[in-house]
Amino acid sequence: HLGQGKVPTFNEDNTVAWDNEFGRKVLQTIDDYVNKWEVTSMELADIVCLGKKMAATQQQGPWITAMYNTDFPDLNWEYVRIPNMPGVKHPYYGTFGGWGWFVSEKSNHKEEAWKYLKFRGEPKRAVQWSLVTMAIPARIEAAEDPRIANHPAFEKWIAVLPYQIPMANYGVGVEEIRKVFSDMMMGVWLKKYSVDEAISDAAKKINAIRKRYGEIKK
Template structure:
């Protein structure tokens, strides 16, 4: 999920399917968390500056936890500021460049390596032990040379689950949900509807700016393959990569269960699903709340996507939003104490529920209460152990664009799968080298 694609508070509460009284936003933060002594009542006044991007649910939940922490630590004052997403990343870079960064910063995982490799971030106290509490995928971006420089708040999962219309299956007498990749493809072909103007209902839509890439990488992993070579280079010349990309092309060209007509448009593929334009749409769980709130959708479920093989449904994921502490901070002890307070099980569970985000911390995801309060998350939570960090990609937008652009060329027949993969590999690796 891109960082800018966040949901309104109303969407979040609708997605939870519970009243405000039961949502994470209404729960009292737990009083534990950090060492319990940093910034205690007898020491000198300590002021922390905390920055984040603007997103209503995120901001509301941060403010509640800040108030709770300051109440328990009366000589710590946390000045919290949020900024529009479109300017936040550049503002953060400028503050570090001017050597006047905030003490605590909310960062997206893909941003972190640039800061950590340049020595701008404080290490997580007891980092190795702290890291064991989190899933591998969300933690990856916060590591550098084996050291941990931040703690993730969410598991930024874009795949593994799909939106599906069960009634479309029952109307056709099809087994639901599909249990194997073959069943998925055969069901998708049966569910695809065409009229004189083209494809009216897509059987299985995976065409979006993120999911072409994520599906491709996951299909490599599900064959027990790898897509990283040596020296920070990708390797897309493997049999697994060719088979994965060929299968994706076949879904469009041979099986004709989706097309590229809406790719790059203003609406997301999930919007077309909620309008009845697809039977199955491969998309992250963040789309659920938009469907419930914007479309008042009721006739859909969020179910697992079968593995491409008989192996477990492994998938690649980026590190999502998390918190870091500036190396320049004069109150790093207090800053980390607040982050540890926020990251305690009960506080982080309330934060994940209140923001409709997937837990990055194992004990939160494994808590039955989390899924019972948010049943739409059941599919995603069950997949988390199969996630792998996507790897160190220096220019995320460029990486995804190369795969998306060449996929369109392969589908159109302008290049073969093999030549398209060679072109992607060459372009990505040249870009990776520019950042060394």
């Protein structure tokens, strides 16, 4: 949640930008999920609850239907877009960027791999891949194909793509930074630190990590 919305991830000097009221509200909300609000849980996966008619809706992409049609062949899928919050003009869509294919420069089979990716990436095959797997196409040519653009599962997602907000990229040292985030949340959940203390301490630690890796020049 931190690093999204109207508040940038970093300040101009590359230090983290959420050691403020916004960051405290986000962390307080995360704490409330555990210590204030009642969140029910069970061992069954959400899709299983839906398939067994123990739930009416879930927030998932169209690829879920392809994954579970075999398990629940009689489930009648319907796709809807979550309404905007009151007063909000357009959707909010935070993402890491999606799936992709990569070829290592050290691979012993680079040429073969690139040939395969070019073969797979041809628009007609990209369209077929999406229709079979229900994965949102990465190629514009595939997304504009009528079989994709007019598909009830895809059209809801394609419509919100222009509003995509990249999720925070903390660069090198990300594994250390993830631990700082984990410690921050656990500290608040277990009441070891206040929200203010946890946010401030996490920001200082992350800035120190980024400075050590050269992300912060000062």
